[in-house]
Amino acid sequence: MNSGIDLQGSFIESLKDLGLSQGVAKVLWMPLPMLLMILGATVGVLVCVWLERKVSAAVQQRIGPEYAGPLGVLQPVADGMKLVFKEDIIPAKADSTLFTLGPVLVVLPVFLSYLIVPFGQHLVITDLNVGIFLWISLSSIAPIGLLMSGYSSNNKYSLLGGLRAAAQSISYEIPLAFAVLAIVLMSNSLSTIDIVNQQSGYGILGWNIWRQPVGFIIFWIAALAECERLPFDLPEAEEELVAGYQTEYSGMKFGLFYVGSYVNLVLSSLVFAILYLGGWESPIPIENLASWFGISETNDTLEIIDAAVGIAMTVLKTYFLVFFAVLLRWTVPRVRIDQLLNLGWKFLLPVSLVNLLLTAALKLAFPFAFGG
Amino acid sequence: MFNLLKQVTDYAKETIQAAKYIGEGLGVTFDHMRRRPVTVQYPYEKLIPSERYRGRIHFEFDKCIACEVCVRVCPINLPVVDWEFKKEIKKKELKHYSIDFGVCIFCGNCVEYCPTNCLSMTEEYELATYDRHQLNFDNVALGRLPYKVTDDPMVTPLREFAYLPKGISEPHDLPKGSQRSGQRPEDITQ
Numbered sequence: 001m002n003s004g005i006d007l008q009g010s011f012i013e014s015l016k017d018l019g020l021s022q023g024v025a026k027v028l029w030m031p032l033p034m035l036l037m038i039l040g041a042t043v044g045v046l047v048c049v050w051l052e053r054k055v056s057a058a059v060q061q062r063i064g065p066e067y068a069g070p071l072g073v074l075q076p077v078a079d080g081m082k083l084v085f086k087e088d089i090i091p092a093k094a095d096s097t098l099f100t101l102g103p104v105l106v107v108l109p110v111f112l113s114y115l116i117v118p119f120g121q122h123l124v125i126t127d128l129n130v131g132i133f134l135w136i137s138l139s140s141i142a143p144i145g146l147l148m149s150g151y152s153s154n155n156k157y158s159l160l161g162g163l164r165a166a167a168q169s170i171s172y173e174i175p176l177a178f179a180v181l182a183i184v185l186m187s188n189s190l191s192t193i194d195i196v197n198q199q200s201g202y203g204i205l206g207w208n209i210w211r212q213p214v215g216f217i218i219f220w221i222a223a224l225a226e227c228e229r230l231p232f233d234l235p236e237a238e239e240e241l242v243a244g245y246q247t248e249y250s251g252m253k254f255g256l257f258y259v260g261s262y263v264n265l266v267l268s269s270l271v272f273a274i275l276y277l278g279g280w281e282s283p284i285p286i287e288n289l290a291s292w293f294g295i296s297e298t299n300d301t302l303e304i305i306d307a308a309v310g311i312a313m314t315v316l317k318t319y320f321l322v323f324f325a326v327l328l329r330w331t332v333p334r335v336r337i338d339q340l341l342n343l344g345w346k347f348l349l350p351v352s353l354v355n356l357l358l359t360a361a362l363k364l365a366f367p368f369a370f371g372g
Numbered sequence: 373m374f375n376l377l378k379q380v381t382d383y384a385k386e387t388i389q390a391a392k393y394i395g396e397g398l399g400v401t402f403d404h405m406r407r408r409p410v411t412v413q414y415p416y417e418k419l420i421p422s423e424r425y426r427g428r429i430h431f432e433f434d435k436c437i438a439c440e441v442c443v444r445v446c447p448i449n450l451p452v453v454d455w456e457f458k459k460e461i462k463k464k465e466l467k468h469y470s471i472d473f474g475v476c477i478f479c480g481n482c483v484e485y486c487p488t489n490c491l492s493m494t495e496e497y498e499l500a501t502y503d504r505h506q507l508n509f510d511n512v513a514l515g516r517l518p519y520k521v522t523d524d525p526m527v528t529p530l531r532e533f534a535y536l537p538k539g540i541s542e543p544h545d546l547p548k549g550s551q552r553s554g555q556r557p558e559d560i561t562q
Contacts, residue, residue: 058405063413331397347387 006122008033033125037114045262048322049076052262055326080255088251095152102149103249103256109138110263117270118192120280120310131192132184135271136177139226142264143169146235149257150245161244164337165235168225171344172232176222178352179215182359183208183275186371196279198371204283209276211370214355216276218348223268225344228261230329234337269321270314277317280310408542417528418521419543420535421495426478428496429471431514435490438464442482442491450476471514473499474507494518 008029015025050065050073057064065072090096116131118124128134143166150162184190186208187198199206209216225232236244246257273279286306295302335343363370412419421427438455454468483491496518501507521529530543537550 055405057409059401061404061407061410063409063411066413327398327401331401332394 008122037117037125038111041111041114041263041266042259044266044318045259046076046080047319048262048266049079051319051322052326055323056330059327059330083255083258084252086251088253089248091154091248093154094248095154098148098152099248100253102145102152102245103253103260105145105148106142107256107260107263109141110260110267113138113267116192117267118196118274118279119314120307121193121197123280123307123311124193127191127193130190132180132195132271132275133190135267136173136180139264140169140173142260146245149249153245153248155248157241157243157247158245161235161241161247164241165228165245167337168228168232168235168340168344171341172222172225172348175218175344175348175352176226178349178356179212179219179222180275182212182215182352182356185356185359185363186211188371192274192279196274196281199278200281201285203281203285203288204278207276207278207281212276212355212359214351215359216272218352218355219272219275221343221348223272224325224328225340227265227268227325229265229325231332231335232340233334234340237334265322265325266318269318269325272321273314273317280314282309282313408544412530416526417530418524419532420521420529421497422532422534425493425495425497426480427494428473428499428509428518429476429478429483429514430492430494430517431469431471431511432490433466433469433511433515435488436466436469437488438466439487441485441487445481445485447477447479447481448475451482469511469514470508472508474504495521 011029011032012022012025015028016022020028053075054064054072065075068074068078090099113135115125116128116134118127146165146169147162150158150160150165153159183195187195189195189198195208199208224230228235234244235241236246241247246254249257286302286309290296290299290302359370436453438453440453442451443449443453450471452468452470453466455464455466457463458465478493480493483493494517499507521527531546532543533541536543537546540546540550
């Protein structure tokens with residue numbers, strides 16, 4: 001199969017031609033994709049915040065941000081600037097170390113998870129062979145940070161919010177892991193690249209969403225709960241808990257929570273797109289289109305178009321899912337804490353378990369369709 | 373065994389029903405997205421208050437006979453009427469008059485009962501100040517006329533729903549020369 005553009009390979013090759021050793025060239029290469037990914041994630045958050053505000057406004061028949069830049073696109077930047085310049089208050093009786101550490105511990109793992117998000121065959125920071133497992137394990141660090149910030153705030157609302165966040169994350173981690181496990185079972189690999197490659201070849205028909213009709217719903221519900229998005233935003237339910245664990249935070253520490261929640265939403269949508277919507281694959285495979293028009297697969301222009309379409313497809317799928325999450329926010333009312341735990345333990349857990357067993361059985365019965 | 377099976381089917385049915393309802397809800401929110409905004413872009417656009425609008429009270433000093441009816445009908449005796457009896461003309465002479473709009477509830481009783489019509493309601497509603505004592509209007513401040521929304525070059529005046537021509541429910545970009553349903557006051561000649 002054609003591997004497409006290998007930026008890393010050609011960058012290192014060209015540096016070696018300039019007389020540098022392999023090691024030095026690799027060290028020079030390494031910060032580039034990382035910086036690009038952090039930049040991408042940050043811009044992704046700004047777009048996400050803008051989209052959230054605009055879509056919310058449209059659903060409520062308002063206009064939304066309008067005057068900060070064309071169509072209000074600079075509004076999230078203005079929000080961010082406000083948070084940067086705001087006074088950073090640590091409550092007198094709070095534990096200042098834990099209070100500061102909390103938001104950091106929430107944001108870092110989310111950004112770290114971008115390590116394994118692929119935008120193309122070689123457009124990924126590291127192709128770990130435990131890729132998707134890394135995401136699941138990193139996402140279980142965040143509740144510790146939430147609990148930490150809730151407990152250290154010395155405020156009953158913060159504590160309740162932190163406890164709820166921990167309970168929610170622990171309950172929904174398990175169905176999430178089972179849903180991912182079913183995918184992993186079919187693609188015989190934990191690597192995100194392999195998971196996408198396994199879906200490629202048949203365009204939209206090859207995507208995992210057709211092979212995992214139950215799995216993708218479970219994953220989406222669990223991912224919304226992990227991100228604390230609206231049907232499951234009990235930890236920060238403003239009507240009950242002021243703002244949950246964020247109550248005592250202000251300035252950039254609050255900004256970190258804010259950024260973290262949106263990065264997490266974008267990340268979950270990205271992972272959903274990779275696991276179920278074929279990642280960077282377009283609905284009609286580019287290779288097929290090329291062969292219909294009689295263009296050879298190794299054409300340079302085609303490879304560049306292929307990479308560009310790959311990135312565009314991933315981003316498009318991701319933002320469609322973000323849009324769907326925002327729409328869900330204004331459609332579904334918040335669940336109570338008992339309903340949340342009931343849904344997690346009594347519905348999602350058994351259903352995801354059955355889904356996993358069914359996938360395993362189907363894999364044994366029809367190895368050609370379910371990745372033997 | 374049958375009991376368990378029934379439980380499972382009931383649960384599955386309920387789940388499907390719930391999913392159907394969420395789908396219906398999503399349909400509603402999605403449909404709202406294509407509708408036009410109903411909001412007024414406030415500092416740049418303002419609604420024209422109706423003629424029955426109860427805004428800040430206007431007071432005409434020269435018409436007032438200092439009868440204090442406004443004080444008596446006011447729920448909290450708010451208007452302050454400062455007068456002196458002049459023996460030579462056998463009449464009360466008004467010296468000061470004030471209403472504190474920080475306390476006034478704009479019920480309009482004083483306007484209703486004023487025997488000489490020296491009190492009237494205006495369409496002014498932007499009364500924000502930095503100090504609540506600035507809302508205590510004396511007879512000079514009460515005598516000022518409010519700025520009309522339709523005269524403000526910075527503001528696009530929008531008609532309220534009841535003042536739109538028949539069949540139009542959106543005040544933005546009205547057809548040229550369009551008129552509200554019914555006659556305008558100046559058109560009624562009798």
